[in-house]
Amino acid sequence: MPAALSLPRRRRTASLASALALAAGLALAIPTAPAYAFAAPESFAELAEKISPAVVNITTSSMVSGPASGGPMVPEGSPFEDFFEQFQAPNGEPQRSEALGSGFVISEDGYIVTNNHVIEGADEILIEFFGGEKLPATLIGTDPKTDIALLKVEAEKPLAFVTFGNSDLARVGDWVVAMGNPLGQGFSVSAGIVSARNRELTGTYDDYLQTDAAINRGNSGGPLFNMDGQVVGVNTAILSPNGGSIGIGFSMASNVVTKVVDQLKEFGETRRGWLGVRIQDVTPDIAESMGLSEAKGALVTDVPDGPSKDAGIVAGDVITTFNGQSVGDAGDLTRRVGDAPIGEAVPVVVLRDGKSETLQVTLGRREEAEAQPRPVSGQPSEEKRSLELLGLTLQPLNDQLRRQLGLQAGDSGLVVGKVDPASEAFVKGLREGDVITEAGQQKVARLKDLEDRVEEARAAGRKSLLLLIRRDGDPRFVALSIAK
CATH class of the missing domain: 2.40.10.10 (Trypsin-like serine proteases)
Structure with a gap:
């Protein structure tokens, strides 16, 4: 059975949950170190004694429909399976459910950090301190994107707390x-x-x-x-x-x-910077198709109305530096933009047509922008015939296809009708209904446009051609081999 990624999550309790511990074995892991490594600490006792007072247990309570989820994990067929069923509410009736998690105090006046999924949906949050004291907590704010939540308790005396390291x-x-x-x-x-x-x-x-x-x-x-x-x-x-x-x-x-x-x-909420572009990683084949020396940076796939469009960034630009810091990939850029100040102009270096250009972009706020719809852009299309090329059967967009694909009246491009299962295009994820809007970083509305781009790339000695693909409005670049 393959491993699965899961949240260790808040632990649901049962009246006799301690019985579960009887079914678990204990294993001793003795770390061994090479001769050149520092010796392992003789004991962690002093460290544990120092930090324990700032670590807390968190109990949440909420009303749920049906049996509490996330209860004791009992293997199917185990003798404990029937044992725990008697504690579940019958007929899916609403019941009060408790869940357990952990957290830690970060200030003497009672701010506590935990996971968002620990307290999500809770009616009541109770904090238990190392010494046994219990206090109710107020939710200050959450960030589901990083699964972080901030709580606050009111204590009669300053609380033991820990600090963040680098x-x-x-x-x-x-x-x-x-x-x-x-x-x-x-x-x-x-x-x-x-x-x-x-x-x-x-x-x-x-x-x-x-x-x-x-x-x-x-x-x-x-x-x-x-x-x-x-x-x-x-x-x-x-x-x-x-x-x-x-x-x-x-x-x-x-x-x-x-x-x-x-x-x-x-x-009480997050306020992240927003650049206003859709981006993807620069893969080695994309780098080759664009004539780049290395597969690095963030490739712009779409520029809706917003900060980047106002600053002159266009689809096909490769962002190599943001606010003075080198950009390794799309995720790297996303994190840097999120940490940047809202409303301030920052320098963004892009590669365009083999040349480097610096643009000043005034960042917006991501939380506000995410709620706004992003229309698919395009230009008028013409002709109606099919073409088989690069393992794809293609035809230009027309009004009927636009309606079928949920596109707007002005959208243009070439619709993928079929994909050869043995082709590179199929391996790289192209499917029926995808729309090719650019080839070689130029708009394509006619079948001849794509044929011309292929011939131009071959004449330039390129081994692959960069295509901009849209699916359900989401753009991404794909580089396909054009070798004869």
């Missing part, structure tokens, strides 16, 4: 310590190393540290500490075939979290 300084192989409330068992410490950096899972702003420190359900929202007792990550997800820890856990890097927390604290 996650960019965390090296692969460095020791780290995870704390939280795994499987509802209460405060727990596990140790491991940073296994990898800059992991991306599914989010736009993902920048995870991977660790082999044990992370299980209930650890969600808990801190990942370096050996100085600083938080370098927020434990968020695990990769596992069975929902339990197999030593592949992911913690959102603290340098991402701190920016989100600062905005949630100040505004």
